[in-house]
Amino acid sequence: MNDTLMADNIVEQAAAWRAAGRRVALATVVSTWGSSPRPVGSQMAFDDRGSMAGSVSGGCIEGAVAHEAAKTMEDGEPRVLSFGITNEMAWEVGLACGGQVQVYIEAVE
Amino acid sequence: MKREILDRLLAAKAAAIPAALVTDLNSGLQTLVFEDTIHGGFGLEPDLLDEVRRRIRQDRSGLLVDPQDEDGFRLFVHVHNPAMRLLIVGAVHIAQALAPVAALTGYDVTVIDPRGAFATEARFPGIKLNHLWPDEALAELKPDVRTAVVTLTHDPKLDDPALIAALRSPAFYVGALGSKRTHALRLDRLRDEGLSEAEVKRIRGPVGLSIGAVTPAEIAISTMGQITCVRRGENHPC
Numbered sequence: 208m209n210d211t212l213m214a215d216n217i218v219e220q221a222a223a224w225r226a227a228g229r230r231v232a233l234a235t236v237v238s239t240w241g242s243s244p245r246p247v248g249s250q251m252a253f254d255d256r257g258s259m260a261g262s263v264s265g266g267c268i269e270g271a272v273a274h275e276a277a278k279t280m281e282d283g284e285p286r287v288l289s290f291g292i293t294n295e296m297a298w299e300v301g302l303a304c305g306g307q308v309q310v311y312i313e314a315v316e
Numbered sequence: 317m318k319r320e321i322l323d324r325l326l327a328a329k330a331a332a333i334p335a336a337l338v339t340d341l342n343s344g345l346q347t348l349v350f351e352d353t354i355h356g357g358f359g360l361e362p363d364l365l366d367e368v369r370r371r372i373r374q375d376r377s378g379l380l381v382d383p384q385d386e387d388g389f390r391l392f393v394h395v396h397n398p399a400m401r402l403l404i405v406g407a408v409h410i411a412q413a414l415a416p417v418a419a420l421t422g423y424d425v426t427v428i429d430p431r432g433a434f435a436t437e438a439r440f441p442g443i444k445l446n447h448l449w450p451d452e453a454l455a456e457l458k459p460d461v462r463t464a465v466v467t468l469t470h471d472p473k474l475d476d477p478a479l480i481a482a483l484r485s486p487a488f489y490v491g492a493l494g495s496k497r498t499h500a501l502r503l504d505r506l507r508d509e510g511l512s513e514a515e516v517k518r519i520r521g522p523v524g525l526s527i528g529a530v531t532p533a534e535i536a537i538s539t540m541g542q543i544t545c546v547r548r549g550e551n552h553p554c
Contacts, residue, residue, distance in 0.1 A: 215399070238379050248394055284344075285344035311341055316317060316322070
């Protein structure tokens with residue numbers, strides 16, 4: 208069974224990657240509005256080898272979040288990303304799920 | 317996230333201690349709040365600290381915005397509570413399906429059965445087993461508001477003491493496997509044991525959502541669906 212399917216253990220995954228000497232960024236949903244698919248507190252971890260665990264949406268914004276997470280792994284700076292989506296924009300920015308999501312990305316030291 | 321904060325958070329989670337990680341989204345500074353202490357990069361005014369602790373009790377992560385501060389002061393409170401628990405009474409075939417489904421759903425599962433031939437590691441790999449009699453097991457495990465209890469043995473000697481203990485606890489869900497006829501007989505026995513009508517009505521029986529489940533895996537899904545509905549589904553019939 209894939210452990211990261213179990214609720215709320217993304218921090219542990221991030222720590223394990225960090226302990227293995229990799230650079231790690233942690234993304235957390237800090238606010239949502241409308242029909243966003245993952246609740247506040249949902250997390251996703253990234254390492255510098257392209258590994259990913261968890262999710263912050265139904266798969267719509269993970270690519271964009273991974274891109275920003277790579278920057279945070281590089282410069283160590285936290286970032287707040289907002290995905291505010293209208294139906295017309297949905298395809299363009301990739302949040303076909305609808306709703307609005309704010310994601311905080313931080314480096315794990 | 318600073319190493320010290322990460323280590324403290326991981327230790328709290330491993331020890332099943334409720335905590336909230338508070339992040340200042342402008343600076344990235346973080347403070348870890350427990351019921352009686354705080355550690356980290358900044359202090360919190362007493363009223364904010366009270367609010368963070370209220371959020372822990374409500375299991376409610378989210379932004380805290382100070383309306384007095386026009387500079388856009390923003391704190392994110394991330395509540396890390398111990399996993400919800402599911403106590404399964406009866407190490408039977410359905411339990412073998414329900415235990416992994418519940419674990420996948422994020423529950424900390426314990427299977428209770430004094431019959432050593434049933435509650436074995438081989439039948440329940442990686443699942444906590446308790447070999448006490450169900451009423452003793454529940455006295456030890458102390459179901460709380462984040463605990464669900466399901467009885468599956470069909471044997472009144474095992475199910476009834478478990479149900480009596482569960483109904484007298486704050487468990488948020490109490491379910492019992494058995495047909496409508498079995499369930500009606502069970503309710504009669506529990507009334508004879510002195511349980512009130514309000515208490516016996518708390519039992520979900522026959523257990524699970526009505527989806528025509530037949531196999532152990534289907535009954536497990538229907539039961540986990542009902543537990544989820546009771547936990548999350550305000551305004552949904554469960």
